[in-house]
Amino acid sequence: MTSPKRLFKVTDFLQPADGEPIRSVITESADATVVAWHIKPGQHISAHVHPDGQDTWTILSGCGEYSLGSKGESIAIAQGDVLVAHRREVHGVLNTGQEPLVFVSVVSPSASGFEPV
Template sequence: MRERIFKSSNFHQPNVGEPIRSVVSESEDSAVIAWYVQPGQRISAHLHPVGQDTWLIQSGMGDYQFDASGSTKPIQAGDVVIAHRGEVHGVLNTGNEPLIFVSVVSPAAAGYELKTA
């Protein structure tokens, strides 16, 4: 039987350089990713050309980039943040504690395009 229950805390990995993308589970339908973003770290602006990325913020806070021009909105623990197909998104941890969240990309083959200014 395929594993269906996971402890997200087992996947969150702090890193000094860039945040680490830790795959919790992946199937044809979706990829579930655990993120641990240290204060001052950033997940660069990107988009998924053929899918959606949903973030479930577990702790911390940050400035969520929601368009290619760099516009941001604050996010924090308890928020659910959705980037629909083709929508630019990224985040900068502006807090004093780690920004910890789980991302669900659907479908798993949603693609990834980095967006630079």
């Protein structure tokens, strides 16, 4: 009996892009989708919610402004931070630094949905 792959290197999945940041799926199951993000300086992920689950981000490098609501509320984030957007909580990010903002997102369950705000 073989088990699913359990070890992944984030750097194998990072996809810098000049337009919209690329959502690079590391692994996916019914329980969760794990995604690597590479956000260039000045790029952003628009504010959104997951109506049926949560999105947990672990910041590996860089810094930015993390959206907390639809009225422009935000907090500064940096390497080492873990952010949790529970069901229907608004979140997004703007890279305000000079270096790429790199993080891993875990959306659980995978069928959490996505709605722009």
